[in-house]
Amino acid sequence: MKINYTKVQEDRLNHYLDICLNMMISFLNSKGIYDESIVLCGGFGRDEGAWIIDCDNFLPYNDFDFTIVSNASISRNEIERLRKEIANTIGIRWIDIDIYSYKHFRFLLPTIKNYDFLYASKLLYGEKKWGRKEIKAKYIGSADICKLLMTRIWTFVGAFSGGFRDLNGEESAFFSYQMAKAVLASVDMYLVYKKAYTSSYIEKVKKFKELFDDENYYMICDWAVNFKMFPRKEIITKEHMINLYETTYYMFWKIVKCVIPRFEIIATNKYYASFYVFTNSRLLLHIFNERLKKNGTHYMDSVDVFFAQLYVVLAYECKDQRKLYYLGKAADILKKLGKPVRDESDWVELKDVVANTRNEV
Numbered sequence: 001m002k003i004n005y006t007k008v009q010e011d012r013l014n015h016y017l018d019i020c021l022n023m024m025i026s027f028l029n030s031k032g033i034y035d036e037s038i039v040l041c042g043g044f045g046r047d048e049g050a051w052i053i054d055c056d057n058f059l060p061y062n063d064f065d066f067t068i069v070s071n072a073s074i075s076r077n078e079i080e081r082l083r084k085e086i087a088n089t090i091g092i093r094w095i096d097i098d099i100y101s102y103k104h105f106r107f108l109l110p111t112i113k114n115y116d117f118l119y120a121s122k123l124l125y126g127e128k129k130w131g132r133k134e135i136k137a138k139y140i141g142s143a144d145i146c147k148l149l150m151t152r153i154w155t156f157v158g159a160f161s162g163g164f165r166d167l168n169g170e171e172s173a174f175f176s177y178q179m180a181k182a183v184l185a186s187v188d189m190y191l192v193y194k195k196a197y198t199s200s201y202i203e204k205v206k207k208f209k210e211l212f213d214d215e216n217y218y219m220i221c222d223w224a225v226n227f228k229m230f231p232r233k234e235i236i237t238k239e240h241m242i243n244l245y246e247t248t249y250y251m252f253w254k255i256v257k258c259v260i261p262r263f264e265i266i267a268t269n270k271y272y273a274s275f276y277v278f279t280n281s282r283l284l285l286h287i288f289n290e291r292l293k294k295n296g297t298h299y300m301d302s303v304d305v306f307f308a309q310l311y312v313v314l315a316y317e318c319k320d321q322r323k324l325y326y327l328g329k330a331a332d333i334l335k336k337l338g339k340p341v342r343d344e345s346d347w348v349e350l351k352d353v354v355a356n357t358r359n360e361v
Contacts, residue, residue, distance in 0.1 A: 002290060013044065013060065016090050021125055024097075027078075028070070036070040037126030041119065042096070043229075046120035048201050052173065052231045056294050061177070061231045063094040067117065069130065071101050105130035110139035112147075112188070112197065120199035139197035145189050145259050150306050152185035153224060156313045158355035163348045164245070166235040175241065177231050179248045183224035186248075186255045193259040201225045217251045249316065301337060308333040308354045315347055323347070330354060 021038060028036050042065030043049040050061040068074075087095045106209055108114050115135045159178035160171065167175055184201060187208045191197045194211050198204055205221045236244075307328050308330045315326035331344040339357050341349050 004331075005153065006294050012047070016064070016092070017124065019090050020066065020086055020095070023056050024066065024082065025125065026070065027082050028072075028074075028154065030177050031072070031074070033070055033072040033074075035072065035126075036068055037129060039067040039121050040071065040124050041065040041067055041098075041117060042119045042241075043201075045122050046116070046199055050177075050229050050231050052186060052233070060092060061206070062172075063096050063098045064092060064229075065098075067098045067100055067121070069100045069102065069104075069126070071103075071327050074099055103128060105133060108133050108135060110135045110141070112144045112192070114139060115197065116199045129223060136198040137191075140192050140195075140197050142192075142260075144192050148185045148189050148192075149256060149260070152252075153306070153309050153313055154355065154358055155179065155182040155185075156245075156252075156316070157309055157351045159357065160241075161352055161355075164242050167241060172236045173231050173237070176191045176227055176234070176244070179244050180224040180228040180231075182248050182252055183220055184228060186223060186252045187224075189259050190255050201228055207258065214254070217247075217254075220247050220251065227293075249313075304333050305358045309358060312347070312350050312354050324346055 017040065024038055025036075028034075038043070042061050044060070044064060046307065052059055052061040079099060083097050085094045087093065105331065108118075115137065118133055118135055155178040159175045160167070187204050188197065190212060191204060191207060196207050196211060198207060202225060205225050208221060209218050311326040311330035311333075315323045315330070318326060327344055327347065327350055330350050331341055334341060334350070334353055337357060339353055341353050343349055
């Protein structure tokens, strides 16, 4: 289902995309690369990109996600420099650029990312040389459930700094946007589990309400879709902030425990958890990748930070010794990473330190 953008939004989007395309094409041509195709993915690729009004101007709120398809060899450092240059030029917070070779499409794995590329993206430049490919949603597996858990858990530590309080302006919009992302990640996990994944936000929630029998979470799903596509800088009271955080939190973990068997064991036993997460997300395959061999410390730091986040987030609903147990485990990981905390029993301090640490690795 397509959003009916206003003429102002359409013109603004086309203006931004023209700049992005010209910069990417110029970069590639400067390296003697002329076989490229450039694809717009993410929210804007499926006509569900988010816009926000700022000083009476329409501005894109979520990232621009591009995929360059080319057989040429392009280093990640070069792409990182290009990404930052484009973001600075158009004044957007984040540009994401993936590189696929045409060989990538020979054996296309059934993942959310590949599914969205095929069915929820737009070819902006070049030719569709990868042919007719098909992925059935029913074959998307637990690897993507684990990936959603590992990436979206940050929303519960990084959506706000400090404690709960009244919010407004950019702080309010960012907090609510992160909660919307966590709600929709919960929906995605459940749809993958039920073999019913779809790309569109609107269709996701429609399917979720058909399959999930707890009506208590239907309203927040509708809110999440609306806010994800139309974010707003509203005044949020402390009470509303806590209510939104906790509703999202309990929905997220209710679904995690439904779709990940023996989650309680995973959450309390890091060695079992490491094995489970690795084997179910195919990360073991990447350990043998040469780039990760050269940068193994950074990779393992990312794994440690994931578990530090997990323990801090799980501690939120716990009391007394159980809460201190989880916070202590998170503090031990942060010490190992050179990020000691002053008060290991302070959930807010640990939340902020682990969120900032995750942004650094």
